[in-house]
Amino acid sequence: GCDLLTQERSKTTFGVHDLSTFLYGELYLERQERLLALLENEPAFNKSNRYFKGRTERIAGALRKDHALVKLSQKHKWTPEEFMQAEALIDEAGPFGLHRGMFMPTLASQSTDEQIEKFLKPAMRYEIIGCYAQTELGHGSNVQGIETTATYIPETDEFEIHTPYLTASKWWIGGLGKAANHAVVMARLKTAGKDYGPHAFVVPIRSMEDHTLLPGVMAGDIGPKFGYNTTDNGCMWFDHYRVPRISLLAKHSSIKPGSGEYVKPPNDKLSYGTMVLVRASLVGAARQGMAKAVTIATRYSAIRRQFVDKDSPKMLGDQIIETSVIDYSMQQYRLFPIIASAYACFFTSKEMMRLYYLNMKNMASGDFSMLADVHASSSGLKSLTTTMAAAAIEECRRACGGHGFSSFSGLPLMLQDYVPNVTWEGDNYMITQQTGRYLFKSFRDLVAKRASGKFNASLINNPTLAYLNTYLDNPDLKCPATSAAQFHNLEIQLAAYGHRAAHLVADIVNALDVEKRTWNSMLVEIYNVSVAHCQFILVQNFILGIRGEMPQPEGVAVVELSPQAKEALTDLSDLFALHMIHKQPGEFLTSGYLNAKQVSLIGKAVMDVMENKIRPNAVGFVDAFAFPDFLLNSALGRYDGKVYETYTEMATREPLNQMEVMEGYETYIKPFTNPQGKKGNTMQARL
């Protein structure tokens, strides 16, 4: 194991630490070392028994872990960045996760000054521990359809929160099951006889004295799940539960005391900002998920040997040895594009965060011009990259063969904990409609503008309009490449993605506007167009990012890529763009841009870049992600390659192995195998 990885590492053409620094910056990497030293020494963060525990034990352990994390952060006065980095290294959801992830951010963005004092400040000290209760048994995707009511009672200046039907039960609320004593509750605000739809209320739910449920509130844990079992997702019912008026988070909209008159928010677009942030940050989480999984699978594939490749047998001295599975082209085709995707998501996630901050700044000064584009891209990218990451983790698991099925590979739990990302924060199929809607509107506007004669192409300042406009200039354009080598040209790749996305947009707009097809009948095409648009974005940002042509966020220093790392990343971007075409050429062909011959050339280009460019650097690329063994917690993915020893050692700790003869033998096996309790009949069995 060890020698094999050393050998792999010696082949790397770039400085691994250079690339890591480009990805994370020196500061982050130093901090990782420092935090790691702390975390590895704290028993509450010990991962050695993680894979053996049932849910009840795991929840208890996660609470202990969350407690210890807060204590440690207080002791060392961690910044939010340090906290997040430590959390990522521990890599286990917990009962306080939503307190930090949703409860406090909601308070921060929707509280009045008074509410900041009353709620947010105690929450920051963990005196209040909160959760975010939006979803109900009957409504998740359709937030506007939630049924919990909050009726303003002028007489007492209170709201009465109530659960009118079983389907109005709050459900899935992380931290609510057992840990939280407060909740942000989304409920329909009713006042003066009118229903103003969902609004956020801060509501105490458990006693500050002894943590029992408050009268009028019923809550509990919703039970075991595919993954994410260390969080106490909960359910809750209100029975005419009264809270004071200050419970309504009132930065944007409020109620006049007494009259109960509703004061509208000045601009309802403001809330989109947060949604963009969450979705953009999931692009980063997708990168992290893919990168972790493919680190394990790539290292293991370099170590795992199976069969002799007869056409080019590997030798050790003068002996034929089996081939590392990473040398099989099929294994490369499964894993290398995942490495490339993780790097692709790195650039796009960076760009989305830059756009988020820029847009927030613009909106604060009343300029909403970026919002639609950023919101559409973040929705589509959330859908695409989380779908990619979930598939990637499972592909990596399978690429480890039988041992990928063992918990000790780290991959099963990783998949299970990752996969809610495809459902929460906007179901991946549902939210692509938002991306589609924006694309169609942009297209219609552009067509109208071009027709108006007052159109100036040089004023186009966003990439979506740019590719749509190029397409409209010549919808019948054909790709000029005639050799496999030409497809390594990044401009040619980008043009193909742009043309294909624009072609799909044009087709759908035609179906909707001319053929008058219904929106519902077009949902499959709408999903596909969102994918196409977002693949374009990923490809573009990858290319610009490597070239250093991506706009830099304000006040952030540029990190230069070494020429070797730049070349290696260019190979990855090349693979990223070409592999997706090769794997799903359909729309590129039906758009008319590529022909069958070209797709076959692309196939050759893909195989060529994988074998000759990526293969020598594969281990280097995953090493550059700089995930410590503590994070991966995987027998197969260890940095030092000691796969089989570690795996065996982990198995010896299985609880069933602590007794030689299993519980239940006397009752369930012996009656068959030795009903008379004969002594020494072993000999018979040994014949």
Add this chain to the structure above:
Amino acid sequence: GCDLLTQERSKTTFGVHDLSTFLYGELYLERQERLLALLENEPAFNKSNRYFKGRTERIAGALRKDHALVKLSQKHKWTPEEFMQAEALIDEAGPFGLHRGMFMPTLASQSTDEQIEKFLKPAMRYEIIGCYAQTELGHGSNVQGIETTATYIPETDEFEIHTPYLTASKWWIGGLGKAANHAVVMARLKTAGKDYGPHAFVVPIRSMEDHTLLPGVMAGDIGPKFGYNTTDNGCMWFDHYRVPRISLLAKHSSIKPGSGEYVKPPNDKLSYGTMVLVRASLVGAARQGMAKAVTIATRYSAIRRQFVDKDSPKMLGDQIIETSVIDYSMQQYRLFPIIASAYACFFTSKEMMRLYYLNMKNMASGDFSMLADVHASSSGLKSLTTTMAAAAIEECRRACGGHGFSSFSGLPLMLQDYVPNVTWEGDNYMITQQTGRYLFKSFRDLVAKRASGKFNASLINNPTLAYLNTYLDNPDLKCPATSAAQFHNLEIQLAAYGHRAAHLVADIVNALDVEKRTWNSMLVEIYNVSVAHCQFILVQNFILGIRGEMPQPEGVAVVELSPQAKEALTDLSDLFALHMIHKQPGEFLTSGYLNAKQVSLIGKAVMDVMENKIRPNAVGFVDAFAFPDFLLNSALGRYDGKVYETYTEMATREPLNQMEVMEGYETYIKPFTNPQGKKGNTMQARL
């Protein structure tokens, strides 16, 4: 919930019981009722706590269950069919699973008469409980590479079984961890200074007196896994462990006592028979997996309402209500092809079993002419259908939105327990090479025969050669269809699949034979050609099966399809064939057979058949699978549609809910929220 399903059921155009009878036969359905009554009353089979347990408890429960199942089968003198049907209804792997699934079948096919008496007969009475120990830590796919040795010792007429390296540890062996007292061990037979490669030995491993490990054997459980956690997959090491000569299963090959001379098997093809059986039976298991998952997702999608579809709002009386998610075309596009795939696998699994028996009969009389085709198809179909089923179960899980993530949906555990099928019995990527090899050979032979002038097309008697020959007649053929309606023609569909598969075969043979590319460099294309070939088989059997034109196994009575059911199944077969083209049109386009316009027409045809033909019958199709609630164990998939009530009731039984205040509160929460132990400070929180 209930009313909605009743309403759905009233729309079904065929008799659900008719279709169930066509699928299973009356006998099977009657037996199901009878068995169900027994199983539901046996506490060891109670599933109500299944989702709450950790691995240690689950293994203990599974052993109890396996014991009870054997007792019940003995009491009622079940036939093997009854046993298997009961097992499928209980639907949980257990420590005795491999005893029945691999240990006894291996003994049955490789034992001498003496070995049948000594091993198989006691095994049938569960006096011997066995497992099948082939895989090692270092070798799974490459069986020829295993390292455990069995050296013949002439002096004592014994074999010495030994584990020379860590990587030679037996690993993954189901039942070995704790339950088995014997193992079939695959070990390299060494005698008279020569290594004859892997052979099967029957070896006692635990004492018949008290179940302790025998001296010279070390074994234990390999620990927690992604799924399949109710089986004690184990590991084992031998330390110069001696067993008598009769341990070598000697029906086919043996050792002469004393001299140690090796007696070769008369024909080494015989062992392929069993492999065909196992792989063919996995096609049936894939059907079962898809059918179970899609039953849950389809019923739930009919009940789940989310959003109002503005173009065609649903009404209840004069009120607009939300749309059932099954009415969204995207949801249909995700689920209906899975229903169709389950039916497709039904026909092909039936056909593969017929071919298996026919081939065994032929081989017994020395005719091996079918073997290559049947082996190639069963390998490719194992790979394709298990990959499809694993993807289908996960898609169904996601199609249930958030609630699909809850264990109570039944889908998480179903996925986890199903998914080893993509890895065991031949890794899904690896075994397609076997299919490819056969296809290329067939193609080369056919080309040679055609060139020889002595070729008579009417003598072609297998579907593979038939489509290859049609292609060779005219490689440039184009699909004649010019309207969406024409694509509903099953012959046109089949021709497209045949042409595409043949085109891929021709391309690869050219690359290998003319361009001299290496086998390894072609693995991606080889995988794809196997998929294409097997999709052709699935489409063809679906069509022939509905038409009653599939050959009937000897001695099995024909069950007639009612005209209504026939029409409904034809819609499914139509969707099955068209959806796969629409989703992945690439190869159909690059083969030149279809053009972009036609793919777009196919898209229309798919949408049309889903909305107008499949939609009204969706619930009927899944009802016809006739899975009782006891089997599905799903809050979302209940026959009566009582989704939300059942789900809520299941959550109340979560262990965490048995105490109002969670364990750990005093230590990990209170120090933050109420460090001084103040009484009554609830008020502060309630403001």
